[in-house]
Amino acid sequence: MQVYADNAATTQMSRTAIDAMLPYMETFYGNPSSLHSVGQRAKEGLQTARETVAAVLGCQPNEIYFTSGGSEADNQAIVSAALNGARKGKKHIISTAFEHHAVLHTLKKLEQQGFAVTLLDVHHNGIVTPDEVAAAIREDTCLVTIMYANNEIGSIQPIAQIGALCKEKGVLFHTDAVQAAGHLAIHVKEQNIDMLSLSAHKFHGPKGVGVLYARRGIPLTNLIEGGAQEQGKRAGTENISGIVAMAAALKEACDHLEENAAKTAALRDKLIQGLLTIPHCALNGDPEKRLPGNVNFCFEGIEGESLLLLLDDKGICASSGSACTSGSLDPSHVLLAIGRPHEIAHGSLRLSLCEWNTEEEVDYLLQEIPKVVSRLRDMSPVWKDLVSGKKQFLL
Numbered sequence: 001m002q003v004y005a006d007n008a009a010t011t012q013m014s015r016t017a018i019d020a021m022l023p024y025m026e027t028f029y030g031n032p033s034s035l036h037s038v039g040q041r042a043k044e045g046l047q048t049a050r051e052t053v054a055a056v057l058g059c060q061p062n063e064i065y066f067t068s069g070g071s072e073a074d075n076q077a078i079v080s081a082a083l084n085g086a087r088k089g090k091k092h093i094i095s096t097a098f099e100h101h102a103v104l105h106t107l108k109k110l111e112q113q114g115f116a117v118t119l120l121d122v123h124h125n126g127i128v129t130p131d132e133v134a135a136a137i138r139e140d141t142c143l144v145t146i147m148y149a150n151n152e153i154g155s156i157q158p159i160a161q162i163g164a165l166c167k168e169k170g171v172l173f174h175t176d177a178v179q180a181a182g183h184l185a186i187h188v189k190e191q192n193i194d195m196l197s198l199s200a201h202k203f204h205g206p207k208g209v210g211v212l213y214a215r216r217g218i219p220l221t222n223l224i225e226g227g228a229q230e231q232g233k234r235a236g237t238e239n240i241s242g243i244v245a246m247a248a249a250l251k252e253a254c255d256h257l258e259e260n261a262a263k264t265a266a267l268r269d270k271l272i273q274g275l276l277t278i279p280h281c282a283l284n285g286d287p288e289k290r291l292p293g294n295v296n297f298c299f300e301g302i303e304g305e306s307l308l309l310l311l312d313d314k315g316i317c318a319s320s321g322s323a324c325t326s327g328s329l330d331p332s333h334v335l336l337a338i339g340r341p342h343e344i345a346h347g348s349l350r351l352s353l354c355e356w357n358t359e360e361e362v363d364y365l366l367q368e369i370p371k372v373v374s375r376l377r378d379m380s381p382v383w384k385d386l387v388s389g390k391k392q393f394l395l
């Protein structure tokens with residue numbers, strides 16, 4: 001049996017998205033900037049996609065900028081807000097310690113350029129409190145950037161409350177909604193979101209295409225200079241087939257949001273309950289305020305990497321930490337941020353489900369994972385020390 005349980009890393013494309021994409025590769029392949037009819041058909045597709053995305057997010061089409069993905073959107077949002085702030089002498093940014101590296105590394109770079117960055121505590125459950133955001137805001141704060149839902153542990157942040165308080169204090173609010181888009185309700189106006197990033201390949205769309213929503217009146221800084229595409233804010237011939245497919249995938253996901261979430265969450269909860277019967281393990285992230293598909297555990301006495309390899313032998317595709325950090329031996333910055341010690345953070349497993357997973361697959365996971373965990377523990381010197389009492393159990 002093959003079980004794909006790594007949907008937070010990327011998803012399989014939907015039939016709808018592929019069907020939307022093909023005509024823009026085969027027939028309407030023109031450059032949207034061309035004056036002839038083939039180009040104009042592509043331009044119409046682009047405009048329709050922009051209207052679709054805007055309607056789903058609750059904004060105007062001219063507030064949508066297509067990018068190469070979530071990372072680019074995060075970079076552009078943060079750099080733009082920082083440079084706008086600096087022009088007014090405001091060089092302080094608030095974020096959290098468990099953001100995606102597209103945010104954290106951009107902030108690190110800005111710090112080297114003289115910006116001050118406050119990273120808020122996310123507590124054991126992986127959730128920031130609006131009070132702490134409010135308390136961190138200073139006279140010179142130009143941006144609050146906090147993710148909607150965490151990609152590793154799935155915890156959902158109180159985005160609307162943070163948006164409301166940022167509006168009240170006159171500070172820009174950006175959210176990395178890459179894990180939320182297509183899975184959780186988004187309405188940028190009602191939630192007082194000034195800027196938002198999303199990425200198509202996290203909701204059954206293609207890779208290499210995303211969206212930056214930026215409220216009218218927020219000046220954007222170009223990361224890529226060239227032609228006048230995307231209102232002059234993002235140069236380069238548009239990835240038209242990808243953009244059209246993204247709009248189709250986003251609309252499909254949002255049209256079925258509640259039923260998909262209910263189905264996926266039922267599978268998630270069954271999986272969590274089953275895995276909790278393994279001795280000396282712990283669920284990471286909030287038990288309730290979490291993404292419908294996210295399951296994340298730490299198992300004491302084992303290495304996440306070995307766990308992944310043995311699971312792969314059983315046909316199970318999972319991850320430990322984020323896709324970007326696996327391959328390196330550093331423990332996940334997210335698990336460290338929620339207070340897991342290094343040795344525990346090393347033994348983590350993320351299973352991320354979608355509405356296409358089945359109950360049979362969950363049963364298979366619950367049959368195989370406990371076996372693999374005990375096999376690894378039997379071989380582990382650390383586990384021996386724990387069992388003999390030479391070391392104290394932490395979980």
Ligand SMILES: *Cc1c(COP(=O)(O)O)cnc(C)c1O
Nearest residue numbers: 069070071100102151178179199
């Ligand atoms: C996947 C992801 C990104 C990066 O998106 P890309 O389109 O792969 O660049 C950013 N933030 C979060 C939370 C993600 O999960």
